[in-house]
Amino acid sequence: MPSVDRSKPPTDWPxxxxAGLTQLTEDLYYGWLEDEANPMFWHRCAALAGVPEDRTVSGQWVGAGTHKHTLVSREPLHMEPSLLWRCCNMHGFVRNGVWIPA
Ligand SMILES: [Zn+2]
Structure with a gap:
């Protein structure tokens, strides 16, 4: 396994x-995996701040699919309902390709 610098955002990962990774905020990206209709999101999880990288799956970044969400529009990205990651309670809407904190 090549080592990956997970302090960098997923756009820099081999x-x-x-995946067509797109940045929504400094701490939030999405991209498209093969065979997935809905986008995959990666967020820099505040709950993992300070956790040593070798004790995490991918550094502070947490990946999550959105198969339970409705893909209203791919370009610009629009998902419904809002996205909530319970690990750190990051919560918001993606509408018109923009992250709107809830
Ligand atoms: Zn989180």
Missing amino acids: GLET
Whole structure:
């Protein structure tokens, strides 16, 4: 396994070159995995701040699919309902390609 610098955002990770990664905020990205209709999101999880990287799956970044959400529009991205990550309670809407904190 090549080592990956997980302090960098997922746009810099090998293996995701074809995912069309898009930055929503400094701490939030999404991309498209093969065979997935809905986007995958990666957020820099505040709950993992200070946790040593070798004790995490991918540094402070947490990946999560959105298969339970409705993909209203792919371009610009619009998902319904709001997205909530319970690990750190990051919560907001993605509408018109923009992250709107809830
Ligand atoms: Zn989190």
